[in-house]
Amino acid sequence: MTGTFPRGLAAGAAGATALNVVTYLDMALRGRPASTVPEQVVDALAERTGRSVPGLGAVRESRRTALGALAGLANGLGVGVLASTVRSFGVRFPAPVGAVLTGAVSTAATDLPVAALGISDPRTWTAADWAADVVPHLAYGMAVQAVLEAAPTDRERRTPRQPADAGVVLRAALLGLATGSRSSLGFAGPILTAPRGTGPGRATRGAKLATGAALSAEFLADKRRDAPSRLRGAGLPTRVLGGAEGGARLATRAGANGALPATVGAAAAAASSVAGAAWRRWAVGRMPAATAALIEDGAALALAALACLPGRSRPALVVVPR
Incomplete structure (x- = not known):
């Protein structure tokens, strides 16, 4: 063993x-x-x-x-x-x-x-x-x-893993793009959309509650005026690692090897981080900072939903005769 x-x-x-x-x-x-x-x-x-x-x-x-x-x-x-x-x-x-x-x-x-x-x-x-x-x-x-x-x-x-198909890789890219905007979506998306339970691809009620709290905290912190740039310090590495984790979680849900999805998720998170920072700079003087942040919130949540809602494993229905 x-x-x-x-x-x-x-x-x-x-x-x-x-x-x-x-x-x-x-x-x-x-x-x-x-x-x-x-x-x-x-x-x-x-x-x-x-x-x-x-x-x-x-x-x-x-x-x-x-x-x-x-x-x-x-x-x-x-x-x-x-x-x-x-x-x-x-x-x-x-x-x-x-x-x-x-x-x-x-x-x-x-x-x-x-x-x-x-x-x-x-x-x-x-x-x-x-x-x-x-x-x-x-x-x-x-x-x-x-x-x-x-x-x-x-x-x-x-649990042998099959190669990840194009659908898993695409969803890893979408989740990576979302993670570049909000780093906690890398783990929050797969956990919040997972069927309740224990084991690979599932999440307990406690895990969902804790994850939801962490996600809410990041969304609130992003609205602060003194929020640091995502490209400074640990901001970018955190998002890249989050994108990799998200891709790996989606692959686990599909029973696939997470190597390629994790790599794609990390790359997408890096690109999205740069694009998100550019969006916030462009928005300065054109709209309130809170409005720009809320627009980015919506885009990130939509991308995470597109990535995580399809392909959720569900427990098989068992018919029990009376």
């Missing part, structure tokens, strides 16, 4: 091992020193939290090295569990694509904090710097993908 979480840990451990092997081979071939970035991350985080790594001299250096290595292992294990969860959820990419995407996520999980903490600016890196960063993470992705495919979970064995 294989569970999602233990498989993810095993995949992450295999990936971290592959990453270390490639990194040390590069050091041996080029004679380059080990990177000090992990230790710098430890120092930066300690400074941000108002703490310091205890000890003096060699004792402190040993702790910095150990904490940096542990952070790297946590990254590797965490991305492995994430990849395992996504695959169990029904998003099953072909091996080469899955390896590249997993490696890219691992790279982002490493490089984005480095940039955010001001330790290094990836935009200034040379080709050799990028190669030393990307190639080990690609090896990580390949190892993770190999474990995921070699050890399907019990749920994956019970």
Whole structure:
């Protein structure tokens, strides 16, 4: 029996091992020193939290090295569990694509904090710097993908997925467009329109109520004058991830592989986010801001309805003789 979480840990451990092997081979071939970035991350985080790594001299250096290595292992294990969860959820990419995407996520999980903490600016890196960063993470992705495919979970064995048809992909695109306007529609649309119950493609009454509350809160927050741009900070990534989730949920409802619908949903959400921001800029001075927001609300809800109302699974009718 294989569970999602233990498989993810095993995949992450295999990936971290592959990453270390490639990194040390590069050091041996080029004679380059080990990177000090992990230790710098430890120092930066300690400074941000108002703490310091205890000890003096060699004792402190040993702790910095150990904490940096542990952070790297946590990254590797965490991305492995994430990849395992996504695959169990029904998003099953072909091996080469899955390896590249997993490696890219691992790279982002490493490089984005480095940039955010001001330790290094990836935009200034040379080709050799990028190669030393990307190639080990690609090896990580390949190892993770190999474990995921070699050890399907019990749920994956019970629920094989067929390729998504054109209808599912189209509805994923529509839901992605809606999510670019209102990020919570990515999960709210499929949940609110799902038949009540438990299991794939269904939702409990509590889940529907909580989802409705979250959706209402976003619609209200969007009307505030100080609402931030959807293209700044976490606004755009949240919508892109929401579009991917929406596509995957629609695919699960149809019993299809969510890889293509999730990808299409994410791309549509990104495009819709840019278009929605352009619409709000165009509307300035031409109509009240609240009117522009309400028009966008209506368009987003209509797109979500077109995406989520068709194809809802319904329990089969059973005739019970008296």
